[in-house]
Amino acid sequence: MRDILKPALLVGPLLLFLAAAYVVPFLGVLSWSFTLPEPGLHNYANALTDELILSVFLRTFRICLFVTVFAVIAAYAIALVWVRGTPAQRLAAEVCILIPFWISVLTRAFGWVALLSNRGLINTWLTQLGVISEPLTLVRNEFGVILGMTHFLVPFAVFPIASAMRSLDERVLLAARGMGASRARTFWQVFLPMTAPGVLGAAIIVFVFSLGFFITPAILGGGRSVMAAELIYLRIFQSPNWGLGAAISVLMMVVVGLLLGLLMRYARPKSMLS
Template sequence: MSRRAAFRAGLVLLVPLLLFVLLAYGIPFFGVVEWSVTEPTFGFTQYVRLTQDPLVLSVFVRTFRICAVVTVCAVVGAYAIAYLWVRGTPLQRNIAEFCILVPFWISVLTRAFGWLALLSSRGLINTWLQSIGFVSEPLTLVRNEFGVIVGMTHFLLPYAVFPIASAMRNLDDRVLMAARGLGARRSRVFWTVFVPMTASGVLGAALIVFVFALGFFVTPAILGGGRSVMIAELVYLRMFQSIDWGLGAAMSVALLLIVGLLAALMFRFLKPAGLVR
């Protein structure tokens, strides 16, 4: 089969996928864009409000702050798990793989309520800390940013493992052996050779986690208790409680543009097709 014929066959196979994306995502998105410039009147008033409304600005700042912290925590934890999964003993690999895959079998709602049961004032953690006399009063671990960060990190950590593990598997062990042969200690080989050579996986994992975290709704709503509102939750409140469809749509469009920009950066600089080999 010639290259031109193969290209045409690929286009034919892509048509159903493109139609599905257009019907399921494209048309609704353009509807949201229309709301953002027509509700309540035609114009870009709602986008101006995004830059002037103190509440909206504070929620955007909080969202990016929480997403940044979650990204750092998830990537650091994922790096340690990926290292055991790729370079550990057979037992360590099996345990790491079990810990990576099991969370995918549990829904986000179940995980959020599980953390609520653990972190609430009468939860298992506070009850245990009080029983051993470590604290006299329950710690405030939920209905704040801490609880949101814990729940989001737990959910997103497995997603960060895969690009990091892929980068580790593609690493040429001969480079590490050469560094060891030149007299470098294991710790120096790790920090000056191993970590820099897996930096593409780390950056890819960071972008994936950050993009996913921007659109979180269920976990912040449950563990934040309305006190750590993020963008997705504020969009819901504007759409279904305040009936401010124009501003809610404008926030949705702005968030989607930010996510699209981050995804474009990932495809431009990280070449995700190479991360999943």
Template structure:
């Protein structure tokens, strides 16, 4: 036990200095700026504009999580259980996005979905539309951009679950006369539930704090919590309100993390 404590103490000290102390400073600011008290938290709880931003953020994050995990499940199936050539191609497609910055991806989607972008140009040239479709500066563009970024992150917990699956169970189900579809829905999918929950947890936690993609693709029309905090800090100095919102966001994500990890741990066991 002692050697373990010796090895873990530097890590805990680093995490405390890097995360805990700054968080405590932000928490103190939320109670003291501009005046001591709970005024900033009351503003967050009562202001209709702030509440609408919070609900929009939760709605977008829920949609992004569902889309990303569903798409990642298909990609992971091809990666883990496909033919060798298919696995190689899919693996390359999973790895390449990690070499591209989030800013470059957002600008790529902006050039593709904008009114004069590639997609609208193709649709006009094909005679399918007469006027450009509004596919940016809205929630649709944000969901597309965030899902594209987060799909590779959802692949890895799903791949772990699929690779740890007992193949004898699938062979037994097939031997009992079950169809491939029934094997998938009643055997394969439930046995990879821990991977689905792990991917859901990872994607949702990442998506709540997204800033660059919503700011560029949303164009200020679909503001999310992280962008609102940025505005309060750099454009309309409301540091106490920004700190209160940051604390609420941190505690909310932490609570969701604890609940999902408890559920995840029970399923994994």
């Protein structure tokens, strides 16, 4: 009995905190979606049939897909240097990974605005060098949103990929090289497939995180690339239509849950955590 009580006493406060912080608020949002402004399923019907809401959903998934691909590719390159580079390269990679965690998402977003706006550093330099005659539109569109979100999420994708790389058996790579495989063939046919669980884990993390982004799309999108989180904010605080905003929130939670269930099933969680 004591063996059961001790873990329960240790884990119990954490479970109570998580229930108070996440489960109770979600149940409140769930009840709003069915009761406001009047009981029924009309909020879900509107969310699934309104062309504006559907276009926001499609834009959200499109942006998240691009962000996931670019972030995972960049994270794989950084993790490769971090795990298999020289000591100096590893130190530089660690600095690149850790420093972004010390900078707030708001500061990063405005930093990208300073770089990408019509009078920003990039357009100013390109104009002065004679490369372009008119400023490029790099913000207030999906390009700026994807760039800013990718920059924020790359460090989160590095860790599962680096973990997969560190768990590799070096003898397998040496065997491939000993049998005459080139470095490129060893990478594409041995190293990359063996780190695939880490890549898939990173993709899951990035995609799920990006679905809930609000500040970066709001600043870099300038209201022209509205994503689901910003739409929920607009429906609750500016329309206001709390019931519809709650229904959109619940639908996003369902989508995230389904994606996590499917991806974790095929990603083999044990191999991702090893």
